[in-house]
Amino acid sequence: MRALLLLQGLVSILGLALAAPAAVSIPPGPVHIRPLVIWHGLGDTAQSPGILKFMDEIKVVHPGIFIHSIYLNEIAEQDRRAGWFGELDKQLAYVSEELRNVPELANGFDGIGFSQGGQFLRAFVEQYNKPAMHNLITFGAPHMGISDIPPCGTFDLLCRIAKQGLQRGVYSDWAQSNLVQAQYYRDPNRFDDYIEHNHWLPLINNELSYRNRTYPRNFSSLKNLVLILFSEDETLIPKESAWFGSYAPSDSPDEPKVLIPMKEQPLYVRDWIGLRKLDEQGAVALVTCEGAHMQIDRECWEPLVTQYTGGKMDLPSPDSASVLLVQDS
């Protein structure tokens, strides 16, 4: 035991030495540093210039870190399309298989989800969590869904097709099986329809009368949950969805909307997904970043990436720890 403590001390000193321009050279290390998984946002792809740049910047903060960027299709255009079209249950099953097959992730990882990638990573934790996630950071993720559809760019054809489909009937069986945004569309003026016909979000948020007990168990096994809200977000409606806020159900669309903050949500109060448990353990951080949706400035991401990713890995067993010690000394 004493030897193990000593060993942990040594490893952490060596870990520190990695960050500073030190005299000792240490093998860089997937072995030492917890890997990271990123799920990109809507309209983006796994290997887009923006995602690759972000990955490079994280590697500057945490030299030697292994990063996997989630894709739903290895062909970029198909990957982008999958952000708009598809069935979320199937996409999640695909991704869980993908993550299981990355050997570097076998001992666990941290997750960063951008926009809708954020609540998809949360769903992964609730439903699969194999390999297990340690810390989860979500940037502007609609955890309580969206209650309106943001405007599309003039030339964004995929967006316009999806939007037409949504306007035709967001809770139709077709939309619920084919349009990604429909599956987390939470209309406060049609709350019964949402509960009855939405295929995905009511389950993930355990809002139905049958509640899956695996979800809170898995979700509350996270070490840290970091929820980032963008101060000027106009894409996410309401922007507080990033902090598990939502508009109160209402029969009349003309009434002023009332926002229910996280701690007043039934989901939180009755702890349907383990969020309250996490919060009471001090594991939930509500963070605001200045700017529009997904305007991720360095002042916003760098402290979070520094604090919540790239941590020292829990070593699988004392045996492999002693191997490490021999290598390092």
Ligand SMILES: *[C@@H]1O[C@H](CO)[C@@H](O)[C@H](O)[C@H]1NC(C)=O
């Ligand atoms: C509850 O969730 C787990 C994990 O996703 C799943 O395996 C199980 O089938 C679910 N239970 C029911 C009754 O749907």
Ligand SMILES: CC(=O)N[C@H]1CO[C@H](CO)[C@@H](O)[C@@H]1O
């Ligand atoms: C960490 C954790 O609790 N993981 C569990 C998540 O749920 C699955 C069942 O779907 C378990 O097998 C995991 O052990």
